[in-house]
Amino acid sequence: MKILYVTTVSMTMGFFPEHIKMLLGEGHSVEIATNCEQPLPEIYKTLGCKSYDIRFSRSPFSKCNLIAYKQLKGLVEKEHYDIVHCHTPNAAMITRLACRNVRKQGTKVFYTAHGFHFFKGAPLKNWLMYYPIEKICAHLTDVLITINHEDFELAKKKMHAKKVCYVPGVGIDLSKIQSVECDRAEVRKSMGVPEDCILLLSIGELNVNKNHQVVVKALARLNNTNVHYAIAGLGDQKDNLLNQAKNLGVESQFHLLGYRTDALKLYKAADVFVFPSFREGLSVSMMEAVASGKAVICSKIRGNVDLVEDGVGGLHFVPNDVDGLIQNLKNTIDDSAKIAQMGDANKEKIKMFSLKNVLGMMKEIYNA
Numbered sequence: 234m235k236i237l238y239v240t241t242v243s244m245t246m247g248f249f250p251e252h253i254k255m256l257l258g259e260g261h262s263v264e265i266a267t268n269c270e271q272p273l274p275e276i277y278k279t280l281g282c283k284s285y286d287i288r289f290s291r292s293p294f295s296k297c298n299l300i301a302y303k304q305l306k307g308l309v310e311k312e313h314y315d316i317v318h319c320h321t322p323n324a325a326m327i328t329r330l331a332c333r334n335v336r337k338q339g340t341k342v343f344y345t346a347h348g349f350h351f352f353k354g355a356p357l358k359n360w361l362m363y364y365p366i367e368k369i370c371a372h373l374t375d376v377l378i379t380i381n382h383e384d385f386e387l388a389k390k391k392m393h394a395k396k397v398c399y400v401p402g403v404g405i406d407l408s409k410i411q412s413v414e415c416d417r418a419e420v421r422k423s424m425g426v427p428e429d430c431i432l433l434l435s436i437g438e439l440n441v442n443k444n445h446q447v448v449v450k451a452l453a454r455l456n457n458t459n460v461h462y463a464i465a466g467l468g469d470q471k472d473n474l475l476n477q478a479k480n481l482g483v484e485s486q487f488h489l490l491g492y493r494t495d496a497l498k499l500y501k502a503a504d505v506f507v508f509p510s511f512r513e514g515l516s517v518s519m520m521e522a523v524a525s526g527k528a529v530i531c532s533k534i535r536g537n538v539d540l541v542e543d544g545v546g547g548l549h550f551v552p553n554d555v556d557g558l559i560q561n562l563k564n565t566i567d568d569s570a571k572i573a574q575m576g577d578a579n580k581e582k583i584k585m586f587s588l589k590n591v592l593g594m595m596k597e598i599y600n601a
Contacts, residue, residue, distance in 0.1 A: 234261045234315040234599075239305070241289045241324040243267045243274075248403045248517070250276045255592045256599070264312070266305060267324070289324050293362075298327055306331040309340065316599070318343040322350060326366055329373040341375040343598075344394075348514020349384050352535055355512070368392060376598060380515045383535035398598055401539070402515040404591030407583065410524040415501035423495075424502070425488055430461045431566045434503035434527075436496055436518040437510070439468025439489070444509040444532065444552050446470075446477055451558040453481035460566060462507070463488040465499055500525035504572060505565060511552050513537060524583045528575035530561045540586070546579040 236256060240246055246267060256263050257280060265277060269286040277284065287304045290297040301324075309317060309332055317340060319328035325344045332342050350363040368391060371377060377394035379385040385399040418428050426432055433452075437443045445464055452462050462483075464474075471489060478487035493499060496518070500506065506522035508531040513519075515536040522529060523540055529547035531537040541547040548565060550557035565571060584590070 235313070236261050236263045236316045236318060236599075237309065237312070237314045238263060238265045238267075239287075239317060239319040239324050239328045240265075240267045241291055241321040243269050243271050245321055246277065247274050250274065250280075251404065251406075251588055251592065252595060253277070253280060253282065255596060259596065259599075261599075264314075266308060268301075289327065291323060293323055293326075298323065302327050302331055306334075309335050313338075314340055316341050316343060318345070320345050320347060322363065322366075326370055329370045333373060336373065336375070342373065343376040343378065344370075344374050345378040345380070345400075346384055346388070346514070347380055348512070348536065349387070350512075352383060352512065354534070378598070381536040381539050384514070396601075398594075400591055400594045400598070401586045402520065402591060403517070404588035405517070405520045405524055405583065405586055406588045407524055410497055410521055411526075411580070413497040413501060413525075415498045417502050420495070420498050420502040424463055424490055424499070426461045426463060427459075430459050431457075431505075432503045433460065433462045433505050433507045433530075433562075433566075434499060434522075435462075435464045435466075435507050435509070436499065436522075437464075437466050437508075437516070439464065439466050439470040439474060441470060442511050443468075443470075444511050445474055447509050447553065447555055447558060448507050449474060449477050449481065449483065449487060450555045451562060452478075452486060453483045454555065454559055455562060457566075458486065460562075461486045461488065463490055463499075463503070465490040465493040465496060467492050496521065497525065500527055503527060505530060505562075506547075508532065508537060509550075509552055509558070510534065510537070515539065520583065520586055523579040523586075526576035526580045528565060528572045529579065530558065530565065540582070541579065542582065546575050546582055 265284040266287045268289045288297045289301045319325040351360045371392035371394045374394040376396045378398045380402050388397045478484045506527040506529045513536040529541045532552040533549035543549040548561040
């Protein structure tokens with residue numbers, strides 16, 4: 234089969250090298266259409282995948298999307314793909330509209346929704362803007378793939394795609410993660426945290442959605458100078474978080490690590506992974522933390538609840554509930570046996586999210 238992968242921006246393709254390798258290994262040819270303002274990951278040159286620079290914009294209101302629609306429509310009508318597989322909301326909307334004619338000629342359109350923008354507790358504007366678009370475009374979709382159970386149940390009831398599937402994420406390489414060796418003292422030294430402290434860790438972009446500020450508030454009210462909180466990531470909330478920590482008197486316990494290439498070692502050096510986001514589809518960093526055998530304290534939202542069972546692999550809290558987070562921390566951080574037990578439970582739970590399992594499910598969907 235001849236397959237076209239479509240994403241809004243090129244960096245999203247960083248999640249799919251193993252998927253592409255699987256398709257190539259099955260004898261299919263794979264091409265890529267995305268905004269190449271930033272270069273594609275080098276792996277795709279090695280794999281020999283032809284790429285097309287389509288001027289998608291992340292903003293649904295950008296005029297660039299009209300250009301992208303024309304570019305993509307011309308491409309799919311010229312190249313006669315068997316399957317066009319789109320990801321990310323803007324590219325997915327444009328792709329499904331651009332493929333209306335070629336679907337009549339036998340091309341199948343797949344869409345992997347990596348977390349609908351409308352969900353339980355989402356702002357009304359998200360439902361008003363994104364829900365009608367997804368509902369309409371579902372009629373132009375042969376296979377709609379969801380990666381968490383909340384989206385799957387909603388899609389089955391409300392989205393009239395020809396077929397709706399559940400696949401637990403993009404897959405995670407368990408052997409790579411669990412074979413990582415870490416000199417805990419050395420890694421902690423590189424992070425600037427005391428060797429013997431209780432270390433809470435978050436990994437992710439410093440933005441409002443990631444909700445790191447609630448952890449800083451909890452850290453201040455916890456009133457335990459032996460507890461430190463570190464975040465690896467970049468983003469526009471850096472100064473706000475630093476100012477918040479200073480104003481609350483916990484700047485010496487709060488560590489912004491910036492961009493790190495040794496995330497897998499950071500998990501091993503931490504005691505508890507904290508993930509307080511307002512919205513996620515299925516977080517890769519949280520999957521990595523679970524695979525690393527960390528106890529997890531996370532917001533009670535879709536995706537997170539798929540990965541970590543409350544009271545088993547960690548504890549849940551409502552994203553804005555500082556008191557709930559503090560109580561979860563108190564119930565966890567001083568009990569090393571509980572932390573270890575939760576970590577062991579997570580290492581068992583993560584097996585269903587393994588790369589091997591996910592690629593097997595994707596192979597069945599492509600060959601159906």
